[in-house]
Amino acid sequence: MKQTAELLLTNGRFLTMEDACPTAEAVAIRAGKLLYVGTADGAKAYTDENTEVIDLEGRVAAPAFTECHTHPSDYAKVMAQLNCRGKHTQSAEALLACIRERAAQTPKGEWIVASGYDETKFREGPIPVTSELLDKAAPEHPLVISRICGHICAMNSMAMRIGGIDEAFLAANPACTGFRDENGRLNGQFSSNVRSQLPIPAVSAERLEEGFLKVQEIYFQNGVTTSADMSVKPDLLSVLQKLEREKRLKLRIGVYYSANTKAFSVSRPNAAETLCLKTGFGSERLRFLGFKYFLDGSMGGKTAAVSVPYLGEPDNFGRFENNQERLNESVLLALNAGVQTAIHAIGDRAIEMALRAYENARDNGADFSALRCRVEHLEIPSEDQIRRIRELKLAVGLSSAFIYSLGDSHITAIGQEWLRHAFPMKTLTENGIPAACNCDCPVCDVNPMLGIYSMVTRTTARGQSFGGKEESVDRIRALQAYTKDAAYLLWCDDMLGTLKEGKNADVVVFEDDYLNVPEERLKDVRVAMTVQNGEIVYRA
Ligand SMILES: [Zn+2]
Numbered sequence: 001m002k003q004t005a006e007l008l009l010t011n012g013r014f015l016t017m018e019d020a021c022p023t024a025e026a027v028a029i030r031a032g033k034l035l036y037v038g039t040a041d042g043a044k045a046y047t048d049e050n051t052e053v054i055d056l057e058g059r060v061a062a063p064a065f066t067e068c069h070t071h072p073s074d075y076a077k078v079m080a081q082l083n084c085r086g087k088h089t090q091s092a093e094a095l096l097a098c099i100r101e102r103a104a105q106t107p108k109g110e111w112i113v114a115s116g117y118d119e120t121k122f123r124e125g126p127i128p129v130t131s132e133l134l135d136k137a138a139p140e141h142p143l144v145i146s147r148i149c150g151h152i153c154a155m156n157s158m159a160m161r162i163g164g165i166d167e168a169f170l171a172a173n174p175a176c177t178g179f180r181d182e183n184g185r186l187n188g189q190f191s192s193n194v195r196s197q198l199p200i201p202a203v204s205a206e207r208l209e210e211g212f213l214k215v216q217e218i219y220f221q222n223g224v225t226t227s228a229d230m231s232v233k234p235d236l237l238s239v240l241q242k243l244e245r246e247k248r249l250k251l252r253i254g255v256y257y258s259a260n261t262k263a264f265s266v267s268r269p270n271a272a273e274t275l276c277l278k279t280g281f282g283s284e285r286l287r288f289l290g291f292k293y294f295l296d297g298s299m300g301g302k303t304a305a306v307s308v309p310y311l312g313e314p315d316n317f318g319r320f321e322n323n324q325e326r327l328n329e330s331v332l333l334a335l336n337a338g339v340q341t342a343i344h345a346i347g348d349r350a351i352e353m354a355l356r357a358y359e360n361a362r363d364n365g366a367d368f369s370a371l372r373c374r375v376e377h378l379e380i381p382s383e384d385q386i387r388r389i390r391e392l393k394l395a396v397g398l399s400s401a402f403i404y405s406l407g408d409s410h411i412t413a414i415g416q417e418w419l420r421h422a423f424p425m426k427t428l429t430e431n432g433i434p435a436a437c438n439c440d441c442p443v444c445d446v447n448p449m450l451g452i453y454s455m456v457t458r459t460t461a462r463g464q465s466f467g468g469k470e471e472s473v474d475r476i477r478a479l480q481a482y483t484k485d486a487a488y489l490l491w492c493d494d495m496l497g498t499l500k501e502g503k504n505a506d507v508v509v510f511e512d513d514y515l516n517v518p519e520e521r522l523k524d525v526r527v528a529m530t531v532q533n534g535e536i537v538y539r540a
Contacts, residue, residue, distance in 0.1 A: 005030050005046045007534055009507065010185035012056035013515065015476065015500040017063055019485045027061075029505040032533035037499050054529075060514040062479055063499050065448045066486035067227040069342075069376055069397040069438035072215055072253060073236035074150070078442050079211035080203045084145065085116035085442070091123045094135065099137035099145075108140045111200050115146040115442070117154070120300060120409040129154045130181070131188025144195055149406075150443060152179075153195045154188050161434055163198040165190065169274055173197075177319075191303075202235065204410050209239045216251045220538040222447045223508035223527040227251060230292050230376070230440075231258040232343065240286055249285050250537060255488045256342055259291035259330055260322060269333035278338040279371060280491050289491060290340035292376075293330070294321045296350035299379055299402075300409030304347035306380070310413050318347050324356060331357040335366040335373070340491070342374035342397065351381050358392050369393045372434070372489060377402075380414075380422050390431045392416035395489050398423055398481070401439035401451035404523065407460030421469025425455050425481070426471045436486035437478070452478040453523035475514065475522065505534040 005028035014024040016037060026043035028036035028051075036046050047053065071321070078085075078218045088098040095117055096399060102112055119126045127133070134143055134156035146152070160166065167186070170178050176197070179189035180526060202473040203211075229236070243249035259268045268291060271277070274391065281288045296318055297303025302310045305318040327343075334341050343354040354375050361368060376397045389396065400423050402410070410419060428435040437451045444450065453459070455478040458466040488499025495504045511528040530538040 002045060003030055003034050003035060004048045005043075005051050007505075007531075008043055008047055008051050008053045008382050009056055009061065009509070009531070010040045010043055010053060012059055012061045012509065014499055015060065015479060017480055018498045018500050024499065027499060027505065027507065029531075029534040032505055032535075033211040033302065034499060034503050034505050037501055042084065048079065054322055054511060059511070059528060061509040063483040064225040064508045064532060065482045066221045066436070066490060066492070066496060067219070067224050067397065067438055067441070067446065067448070067482075067509050068436040068486040068489045069230050070227050070441040070446060071231060072212065072227060072229045072251070073231065073233040075215045075442040075446075076208055076211035076236055076239075077203055079214045080207040081115035082112060083116055083150070084114050086444075089116060089118050089121050089148070092119070092127045093124075093128070095129070096133070096137040099134070099143065103138040103141050106141055110141060111159075112138055112141045112143040113200055114143070116148055117145055118300075118409075120412065128187065128191065129153060130158060131157050142198075144198055144200070146195065147301060148443060149301045150276075151192050151297040151303055152301050153190055153192050153259045154197070155190070156188065159198060160186075160188065165194060165197065169197070201504050205235065205239055208235055209243065212236065212239055212243070212247070217221070217538075219251050219446055220530045220532070221527065223530050223538075224446060224448065224530065225252065225506045225530065225532040225537070226254070226487075226490065226492060226496060228254040228256060228289065230256050232256065244283065244286050250532060252285050252492070254289040255282070256285055256290050256292040256493070258271065258294070259334070260294045269330055269337055272334065272339045273337040279340040284391055284495070287491075290342060291330075291334050293327060293341065293343045293354075295327070295343060295345045296320055296347050299346055299413050300406050302413050304379065305349035305353075307349050308414070308418070311415050311421035317349070320350065320353070322353070324353055325523070327353065327357045328360040332361045332364055332366055335361050335368040335371065338371070339369045340373055342376050346374045346377045346379045348380050348382055348385065351375065351378060351385050355385060355388050355392070358394065359388070362392065372491065374489060377440075378423070379410075381419060381424065386424065386427055386431060387434070390433050393484075395434040396428055397489060398425060398428070398435050398437050399440050399443075400425065400437040400454045400481070401444040403454035403458055403466045404450045405439070405444040406462055407454075407466045408462045408464060411460070411464060411466070416465075416467055420470055422467055422471070423454075424471045425473045425477070429473060429477060434485050434488050435481060436489045437481040438486075448482045449523050449525050455481065456522055457519050459520075479514075505531060507531040511540060
């Protein structure tokens with residue numbers, strides 16, 4: 001006897017991402033799984049009077065999005081603190097107004113912790129966010145604000161004084177960097193690791209939980225039902241475990257631990273071995289995936305490690321936040337322990353370091369061909385590096401949303417010529433390299449349409465061409481990057497990423513015609529409905 005569906009989505013144009021059967025008109029769902037994927041007529045056989053039927057009226061639908069690289073831990077904290085993204089970052093004045101407003105509501109002397117400024121987006125030009133500027137908005141509160149890239153922070157004079165961040169501190173902490181004005185004086189901007197030296201009170205578990213639940217809603221509104229947390233923090237991991245016990249964790253989270261700091265780079269993979277913690281351990285909603293390494297900074301912040309200097313700064317080749325020897329040792333330990341690794345490498349010098357670590361592991365006998373090891377961001381790889389990525393059977397988490405959201409700052413930093421083959425989606429595809437796309441939220445908005453628009457049009461937020469269209473791909477390949485390839489990277493392709501009988505019923509329905517809107521409107525395509533495990537978790 002045929003099983004009957006609890007929910008039927010019919011009269012749609014489903015893009016299944018399955019090669020054998022790329023389109024369908026209906027999906028029938030039972031117990032959170034896809035019972036049937038096919039024609040509207042064929043689906044009728046799976047219904048009875050108890051089946052809820054939703055007529056999609058010809059709307060386009062696809063597997064729900066999987067975000068292969070975001071930071072829910074950080075985003076939950078952003079939500080619990082002062083978020084200066086969006087309209088507040090349009091000008092220096094708007095940024096200061098946003099801080100002033102918070103200062104007015106905060107008892108004097110209490111910390112204000114903020115994030116999300118981007119001076120390259122200021123209408124009045126790239127005014128540096130210095131302590132002098134910040135003092136104007138919050139003279140009586142210690143204030144620290146992270147730049148949108150997460151690699152730089154700025155603080156006011158009171159924060160520097162309370163934190164003891166001065167010349168002596170920098171001399172004693174060579175891993176910390178201070179930026180300077182034209183007279184050589186510290187201007188209040190520092191590398192992000194300085195922030196952790198400040199005596200900022202921790203965000204309470206309650207606030208963090210509230211923050212995460214908001215984040216979960218935002219992901220669902222954007223059609224995302226699964227995401228990596230690329231550097232889970234212990235405080236959020238506790239919250240996530242509590243929410244899972246209480247059955248309130250819905251967004252699936254694939255957990256990566258940062259293995260970056262000197263103390264952890266070796267000891268964490270060791271711990272994985274001791275505890276026999278292998279990739280995939282955990283539950284459907286919350287599972288351990290691997291270790292994440294940082295190698296360089298950001299292109300917009302001119303800290304990514306590049307082989308040709310930044311425009312107008314002949315001595316600036318970016319910088320490393322790790323070294324080859326330590327990375328090799330740690331990556332080898334992780335791979336031998338059966339754990340996937342993901343290495344943040346933006347500039348070509350950092351990509352080189354990442355590939356050498358994998359080659360070193362291979363040459364030392366590690367077999368990681370089944371681990372789906374990752375290189376993250378991959379902004380400007382050379383042809384030779386792409387060949388080695390293929391040979392090493394690596395996968396790529398390409399931050400294509402940077403093209404739209406941060407592309408203008410890339411053009412200023414390294415110029416158009418270098419960007420022709422930046423984020424080389426087309427070349428990766430031609431080489432058969434699994435390549436998923438991402439927004440690195442909270443670096444960019446968690447809206448996959450921006451990453452898709454970026455891949456197809458290669459156009460920035462200000463409408464500039466981003467190195468031309470040699471690396472552009474069509475909208476189906478772009479969608480595949482956010483579904484099928486992303487599920488592969490996060491080790492959940494057995495249950496997600498395509499619409500196929502037996503897989504989990506995770507579906508996104510678009511309000512606008514994804515297949516036919518003009519290219520330049522792809523970024524505006526709205527989500528009408530998000531379904532996760534057969535449950536409607538968002539409806540516009
Ligand atoms: Zn990231």
